[in-house]
């Protein structure tokens with residue numbers, strides 16, 4: 189059963205959607221399944237994207253993210269369930285009348301049109317053409333950071349510029365919901381990070397309701413307000429980004445929100461007891477379950493109270509990841525500064541960052 193960790197009163201949990209019926213505003217995916225033969229690519233998914241918010245659909249390759257997005261767009265038939273926008277069931281409404289905008293990994297611009305011709309495409313379908321479309325096209329070019337590009341041919345654009353034009357084209361008709369399927373995946377890392385920030389700014393400035401498919405947690409945290417973590421056709425957990433981050437329901441979700449290591453609570457709390465002394469008892473995780481740790485939960489500190497042995501050193505440009513043997517726990521990953529003097533086989537002293545540890549609910 190998927191879990192929604194939104195706070196009380198937000199009325200966004202899948203269960204509450206059922207009980208409040210069809211009056212919920214925004215996009216509501218209700219018990220949706222999509223099958224390819226015997227395979228349920230999407231398996232009983234409940235999801236709510238409130239108006240004006242961006243939800244990142246995050247999960248590993250093949251978990252069904254794109255299929256769910258395509259179902260919302262009307263490109264895949266539902267085996268069961270329903271999809272509603274502001275209470276209206278979208279069943280039977282064809283793709284071009286759903287009010288959804290689409291942006292894919294490769295925006296595929298029309299090669300024979302100029303930049304303005306591409307952005308104006310959706311406007312022309314709404315009857316806005318020529319001079320009437322020019323102010324909106326100029327506004328969108330400003331928004332995506334390409335003022336003055338209206339008359340450029342698309343062959344002269346870089347990959348990042350082409351994706352900005354594709355975004356402007358998708359936003360031009362003011363879609364009710366913008367569906368983005370890994371829109372930054374084809375770009376190199378630096379450009380991807382910059383465009384993710386710009387995408388966030390553009391979506392917020394336009395108050396766009398969006399569902400954003402990605403397998404990259406950093407991108408999800410940069411772009412979205414809400415998160416739905418998907419695995420094998422199901423939503424494991426959905427809710428406000430920071431709620432999911434602080435309260436992952438299991439190790440799988442924890443791994444996607446920055447806590448890649450799961451350890452036994454009793455062993456870890458005993459082994460790290462000296463480091464918890466300054467933490468009020470009420471803020472310590474309870475014994476008897478499992479804990480998920482960030483890589484920075486244990487940090488190299490020559491005066492740290494925890495003695496460990498370094499197993500391996502993985503240098504990086506900003507920091508170094510150490511694999512350490514923590515007595516009573518086993519191998520865990522810890523953070524050290526770039527250029528640390530710690531070597532494999534040598535001793536290392538660690539300090540604990542309690543905010544890098546979260547307790548997982550018991551099964």
Ligand SMILES: Nc1ncnc2c1ncn2[C@@H]1O[C@H](COP(=O)(O)OP(=O)(O)OP(=O)(O)O)[C@@H](O)[C@H]1O
Nearest residue numbers: 224227229247248249250251252253254255256403
């Ligand atoms: N047209 C199709 N016919 C048959 N199987 C399909 C079809 N489209 C998708 N699938 C299968 O459905 C499952 C979900 O695929 P989907 O593309 O939705 O995953 P995804 O999470 O978007 O993956 P990725 O991140 O790699 O794009 C996979 O097992 C895939 O092989």
